[in-house]
Amino acid sequence: ILNVEQSPQSLHVQEGDSTNFTCSFPSSNFYALHWYRWETAKSPEALFVMTLNGDEKKKGRISATLNTKEGYSYLYIKGSQPEDSATYLCAYDYKLSFGAGTTVTVRA
Amino acid sequence: DAGVTQSPTHLIKTRGQQVTLRCSPISGHKSVSWYQQVLGQGPQFIFQYYEKEERGRGNFPDRFSARQFPNYSSELNVNALLLGDSALYLCASSLAFATNEKLFFGSGTQLSVL
Numbered sequence: 001i002l003n004v005e006q007s008p009q010s011l012h013v014q015e016g017d018s019t020n021f022t023c024s025f026p027s028s029n030f031y032a033l034h035w036y037r038w039e040t041a042k043s044p045e046a047l048f049v050m051t052l053n054g055d056e057k058k059k060g061r062i063s064a065t066l067n068t069k070e071g072y073s074y075l076y077i078k079g080s081q082p083e084d085s086a087t088y089l090c091a092y093d094y095k096l097s098f099g100a101g102t103t104v105t106v107r108a
Numbered sequence: 109d110a111g112v113t114q115s116p117t118h119l120i121k122t123r124g125q126q127v128t129l130r131c132s133p134i135s136g137h138k139s140v141s142w143y144q145q146v147l148g149q150g151p152q153f154i155f156q157y158y159e160k161e162e163r164g165r166g167n168f169p170d171r172f173s174a175r176q177f178p179n180y181s182s183e184l185n186v187n188a189l190l191l192g193d194s195a196l197y198l199c200a201s202s203l204a205f206a207t208n209e210k211l212f213f214g215s216g217t218q219l220s221v222l
Binding site: 006034044046093098 | 148151209
C-alpha cells in the first residue's frame with residue numbers, strides 16, 4: 001500500500017490572498033502525480049498530471065511543482081477567489097493512490 | 109459531449125444484499141476505473157478495466173467484482189453487502205491505460221447499507 005499524505009487537511013484563505021499546500025508520496029518507483037479539484041456536489045476534475053522531476057504546470061491562477069527525488073508536490077493558488085473553494089486531491093502511482101485531500105475555503 | 113455517467117445516483121440496500129452500479133465512459137475512452145470514497149478519506153482504487161480486460165485490482169475482498177462491456181461501459185457488483193460498504197462509488201474513464209492519463213470522473217453513486 002502506497003501512502004500519499006496531504007497537508008494541511010484544511011485551510012481558510014482570505015479572498016485575494018495566495019496559498020499553497022503539499023502532497024507527499026514515496027519517492028521510489030515513481031510513475032506520475034495527478035492533482036484533482038473536487039467542488040461540492042460536483043465530480044473531481046483533473047488539474048494536472050506531472051511525470052518528470054522538476055515539472056511545473058500552470059492553469060490560470062493555479063500552479064503545481066513536482067520533486068520526485070524527495071517525494072513531494074506543491075499546489076499554489078495565487079489571488080484566491082471564492083470559486084477556488086474545493087477539496088484538492090493528489091494521486092500517485094498507476095493505480096492512483098489518492099491522498100485524503102486539502103479542503104480550501106476562500107472567505108470573501 | 110456527454111461526460112461520464114453513473115447510475116443510480118443514490119441507492120439504499122440492506123446487509124447481505126447484492127448491488128450493481130453502472131458507468132458509461134466518455135465516448136472514445138477505453139479505460140474505466142472504479143473507486144470507493146468514504147468521508148474523510150481519499151478515493152480508494154477498486155478496479156481498472158481497459159479493452160474489456162481487468163488491468164488492476166485494489167485491496168478489496170472478492171465480494172467486489174466488475175466487468176467492462178464491448179461498448180466500454182462497466183458494471184461494479186458488490187455481493188453480501190456489509191455496513192462498511194456504505195460509501196460514494198466513483199467511476200472514472202480515460203483514453204488509454206497509462207499512468208499519465210487524466211481521469212474523468214462521474215458524479216458517483218451514493219450507496220447506503222442499512
